[in-house]
Amino acid sequence: MATIVGLSGCAESLGRPAEAVVPEIAFHPCDGLPHEAIQAAKIDVRAGSRLSDEPANRSCSYRSRNPDYGVVISAIAETFTSVESSDRFNVLRETEIGGRSALVSDFRGGSACTVSVAIEPGILEFMIGYSELEDFTTVGAACDQATKVATTLAPFFPDHL
Numbered sequence: 001m002a003t004i005v006g007l008s009g010c011a012e013s014l015g016r017p018a019e020a021v022v023p024e025i026a027f028h029p030c031d032g033l034p035h036e037a038i039q040a041a042k043i044d045v046r047a048g049s050r051l052s053d054e055p056a057n058r059s060c061s062y063r064s065r066n067p068d069y070g071v072v073i074s075a076i077a078e079t080f081t082s083v084e085s086s087d088r089f090n091v092l093r094e095t096e097i098g099g100r101s102a103l104v105s106d107f108r109g110g111s112a113c114t115v116s117v118a119i120e121p122g123i124l125e126f127m128i129g130y131s132e133l134e135d136f137t138t139v140g141a142a143c144d145q146a147t148k149v150a151t152t153l154a155p156f157f158p159d160h161l
Helices: 002-013 035-040 080-085 139-156
Strands: 049-054 057-065 068-076 089-097 100-107 112-119 122-129
Touching: 035 139, 049 068, 068 139, 080 089, 080 100, 080 112, 089 112, 089 139, 100 139, 112 139, 122 139
Parallel strands: none
Antiparallel strands: 049 057, 057 068, 068 122, 089 100, 100 112, 112 122
């Protein structure tokens, strides 16, 4: 850690901004959530589909049929504070899920609700869309369902992403 700080200070003294160190996320929701947990959350119409497998963002898409919706679960190297202060989200409320801090937010532009659960070194995010063409037509309905899915899966959350 001292080396990183030393290098940051060196870069700043040369007039260049220090580069932020982005932690690598080891947990992938497609692999890390057991099938029985996915069944309990009723998002098991098909096996999880990998959307992203980058070191700082690992995402998996699941599907429910009753009601009909998709949920994207992502392990992201983003801090809880950065989500809270981001202009990408309209934070609706702060809550606790599985003993961890969580933010329930409307994605700016009004198309999806996100529930972001703080798990070091980032967040585990649950995203459910809403529109007049979907089963969830309001942000409230999508957020209620995203919170239910996150709460059902909470006993299976990893200790560390």
